[in-house]
Amino acid sequence: MQINWLLIAIGATATVVLLFRDWRLTFPALLLNYVALAFFLAEPRFVTPDISLIGEMNTLVLVKLITGLAVTMILTITALTFSREYGLENLDEFGLAELRRAARTAQRYRASQPFRMSDYIVPFWAGVLALFASATLPFVYAIAPTPAADFAWYWLVLTGVLTIATASDLLKIGLGLLLCASGVDTLYTAVESTLKEGGMNVIPLALLSQFHILLALAIAYLCGLLYGRLKTLELNELYKR
Amino acid sequence: MLYLLLVLFPISMAASTFVLRKNSGLVIFMALGAVIAEMLIAAQIPLDNPSLFLGVTLTLNALNRMFMLLFLMIGGFAFVGAWSLPHGENFVPIGLLMLSQVSAVLLLQNPFISTLLLALTGLTAVLAVVDLPAGTSSLVGTRAIAAALKYLVLMVVAAILMYIAFVLATIFRIGELPGRISLSRFILALLAVSFSLRLALIPFHAWLAGLVEHAEPLVAALVITLLNTSSLLALLVAFQTFPILLTDNAGPLRVMRIGALISTLLGAGLALGPGSLRRAMAYLILYDCGMVFYGLASVSSIGLAGAVFGTLNQTLAVLLMLVSLGLIERPDGRPPGMARRDLLRRWPVAGTGLLAGSLALIGMPPLGGAMSRLLIYQAAGENGWPELLALLTATLLALLALIRTAHERLLGPSEDEATPEPLMLGETELDRPAPRRLDPEPRSAAALTLILMLICLTVGLYPGPLLTTIDAAIHELAFIRAL
Numbered sequence: 001m002q003i004n005w006l007l008i009a010i011g012a013t014a015t016v017v018l019l020f021r022d023w024r025l026t027f028p029a030l031l032l033n034y035v036a037l038a039f040f041l042a043e044p045r046f047v048t049p050d051i052s053l054i055g056e057m058n059t060l061v062l063v064k065l066i067t068g069l070a071v072t073m074i075l076t077i078t079a080l081t082f083s084r085e086y087g088l089e090n091l092d093e094f095g096l097a098e099l100r101r102a103a104r105t106a107q108r109y110r111a112s113q114p115f116r117m118s119d120y121i122v123p124f125w126a127g128v129l130a131l132f133a134s135a136t137l138p139f140v141y142a143i144a145p146t147p148a149a150d151f152a153w154y155w156l157v158l159t160g161v162l163t164i165a166t167a168s169d170l171l172k173i174g175l176g177l178l179l180c181a182s183g184v185d186t187l188y189t190a191v192e193s194t195l196k197e198g199g200m201n202v203i204p205l206a207l208l209s210q211f212h213i214l215l216a217l218a219i220a221y222l223c224g225l226l227y228g229r230l231k232t233l234e235l236n237e238l239y240k241r
Numbered sequence: 242m243l244y245l246l247l248v249l250f251p252i253s254m255a256a257s258t259f260v261l262r263k264n265s266g267l268v269i270f271m272a273l274g275a276v277i278a279e280m281l282i283a284a285q286i287p288l289d290n291p292s293l294f295l296g297v298t299l300t301l302n303a304l305n306r307m308f309m310l311l312f313l314m315i316g317g318f319a320f321v322g323a324w325s326l327p328h329g330e331n332f333v334p335i336g337l338l339m340l341s342q343v344s345a346v347l348l349l350q351n352p353f354i355s356t357l358l359l360a361l362t363g364l365t366a367v368l369a370v371v372d373l374p375a376g377t378s379s380l381v382g383t384r385a386i387a388a389a390l391k392y393l394v395l396m397v398v399a400a401i402l403m404y405i406a407f408v409l410a411t412i413f414r415i416g417e418l419p420g421r422i423s424l425s426r427f428i429l430a431l432l433a434v435s436f437s438l439r440l441a442l443i444p445f446h447a448w449l450a451g452l453v454e455h456a457e458p459l460v461a462a463l464v465i466t467l468l469n470t471s472s473l474l475a476l477l478v479a480f481q482t483f484p485i486l487l488t489d490n491a492g493p494l495r496v497m498r499i500g501a502l503i504s505t506l507l508g509a510g511l512a513l514g515p516g517s518l519r520r521a522m523a524y525l526i527l528y529d530c531g532m533v534f535y536g537l538a539s540v541s542s543i544g545l546a547g548a549v550f551g552t553l554n555q556t557l558a559v560l561l562m563l564v565s566l567g568l569i570e571r572p573d574g575r576p577p578g579m580a581r582r583d584l585l586r587r588w589p590v591a592g593t594g595l596l597a598g599s600l601a602l603i604g605m606p607p608l609g610g611a612m613s614r615l616l617i618y619q620a621a622g623e624n625g626w627p628e629l630l631a632l633l634t635a636t637l638l639a640l641l642a643l644i645r646t647a648h649e650r651l652l653g654p655s656e657d658e659a660t661p662e663p664l665m666l667g668e669t670e671l672d673r674p675a676p677r678r679l680d681p682e683p684r685s686a687a688a689l690t691l692i693l694m695l696i697c698l699t700v701g702l703y704p705g706p707l708l709t710t711i712d713a714a715i716h717e718l719a720f721i722r723a724l
């Protein structure tokens with residue numbers, strides 16, 4: 001039996017996104033997920049090579065790699081610049097006082113939230129549930145042309161949904177949405193490439209990539225706004241006020 | 242190439258207006274020019290003349306042209322409204338971008354592309370929800386961020402469900418997997434949930450209430466009118482592309498109708514409950530969304546005509562309501578933080594506009610919604626009297642809710658008529674403070690409200706030309722002929 005390392009990479013990286021909260025772990029995992037997915041879709045049963053760069057590959061793979069890189073860069077740059085302050089010069093005294101109060105509240109919250117294993121229990125069991133469902137569904141309701149492709153898209157969509165469901169901060173919600181989008185992207189590419197012998201239509205593929213990038217931009221924008229406003233990305237702080 | 246011009250011209254104008262966004266007046270004029278140019282182009286494009294671009298067919302039929310002109314008109318009105326109503330720094334560029342995206346949805350008759358474009362419109366709208374005016378001294382509200390986040394998540398989920406449904410529909414073959422639940426039912430269920438999310442049907446309505454309550458009225462108006470309506474037209478394209486979903490699914494369609502009935506009843510019932518003026522308006526819109534979806538789910542030519550006409554009316558009525566709401570909520574020179582009861586006296590044009598928009602939404606004659614209601618009631622009558630009774634009850638509840646809101650917020654006695662007190666010892670008339678002079682309604686916004694009211698009235702009094710176009714377009718639909 002041949003081990004599909006790309007499928008394992010897709011599964012493992014999505015699991016990291018589901019389990020961990022630190023963006024220094026989840027963003028590289030997201031990038032690796034995009035890379036693994038691009039090479040997974042590069043299999044000859046889905047697309048035939050049409051360009052020669054490092055080796056023979058399809059343009060589709062290159063597009064997916066660029067999309068993944070763009071998405072991760074957008075999120076990483078946003079995360080690296082969270083601590084910067086923008087537009088303070090226009091704020092009145094009330095706004096500045098509110099920002100100072102928010103910073104103090106966020107600092108207190110961070111200090112009172114040490115590392116706890118219990119925070120990882122719900123995501124862990126959610127991951128187990130997703131694994132069970134993703135392993136079973138390709139045999140119960142096969143949609144994609146291969147069981148591996150079925151597992152990949154079911155796994156990505158389910159981990160994405162469960163990441164959103166168990167998320168406690170805005171960034172995790174965004175990562176969950178991106179995983180869901182990757183799952184649907186995989187399903188569409190796998191199915192359409194099998195149905196259309198003459199090659200896939202370029203506009204839906206371009207729009208899919210644009211959707212990933214704009215989604216990352218929207219998440220980054222909202223994260224920047226929320227952090228600028230509350231000095232935290234925690235959702236309970238957002239809904240508390 | 243005119244098709245591409247319709248899509249790309251607003252994008253280029255959006256980029257230009259983004260660069261010049263600090264100069265609000267100039268930007269609004271540029272946007273109005275772009276909208277007028279777009280309307281001229283849309284009016285000149287020959288109908289049903291498909292053109293192939295990168296393997297995708299672009300075409301414009303009579304129905305879509307009507308809605309494209311309507312969208313452009315709505316966009317133009319929103320830009321005029323932006324002259325005097327509060328809006329974000331990037332409202333005009335985002336509005337133009339949304340106009341480009343909905344134009345593309347109308348031109349590209351491909352369910353996959355429409356889904357992605359609808360998802361992109363949702364992402365664009367998120368930026369407008371959290372947009373603050375240029376040079377503002379206040380912080381963006383946490384409620385606005387929460388509303389934007391809710392909208393983002395729900396729209397992405399809707400797009401994902403829709404996309405999965407279309408992939409399944411592509412591989413679906415009749416008679417496969419005999420003895421098991423048909424795949425077409427699963428596809429229809431996915432489509433029903435995804436479009437319920439987009440059209441804000443209860444219980445998938447959370448985003449609409451948050452949006453109306455916490456976003457600027459003009460932004461809420463653009464999102465509800467442009468994006469919801471284009472979603473409905475995309476659903477028609479989906480049914481047209483995959484008619485088997487309807488012919489194979491009489492039972493699930495009944496469930497969809499019942500869902501729409503429940504949504505209509507609950508929307509009207511919630512509007513009757515206590516809450517802010519904005520929340521009451523949001524629930525009235527929810528009621529109307531349920532009504533329109535019922536017409537669509539009835540999958541008869543009468544019901545569909547009612548749904549399409551209802552969508553057209555919703556677009557006009559919601560803009561009228563929200564522009565009026567924006568006017569009413571302007572600082573009026575009186576002490577803030579108090580719930581006023583005399584809004585009709587204080588803002589006569591805006592108050593009348595709010596009432597007229599709400600009445601049009603409920604379908605009261607002689608306004609625009611009456612004809613659509615008649616058609617939807619007729620379709621409901623064909624499906625049995627319980628369904629008709631449920632719709633009539635919902636309309637009655639909505640009317641009661643409007644009467645209650647009007648009584649509490651609009652029709653009260655003037656709060657400015659202070660009784661003159663006698664002069665105190667040693668006091669003269671000159672010692673007294675000058676009588677307070679309250680600003681009248683801004684002329685441009687008041688004129689816009691009056692024009693919208695006039696359009697609603699005209700559509701209600703002379704629905705014939707629109708109905709003829711809608712009827713002809715619906716009878717051309719393949720799934721209607723197949724049923």
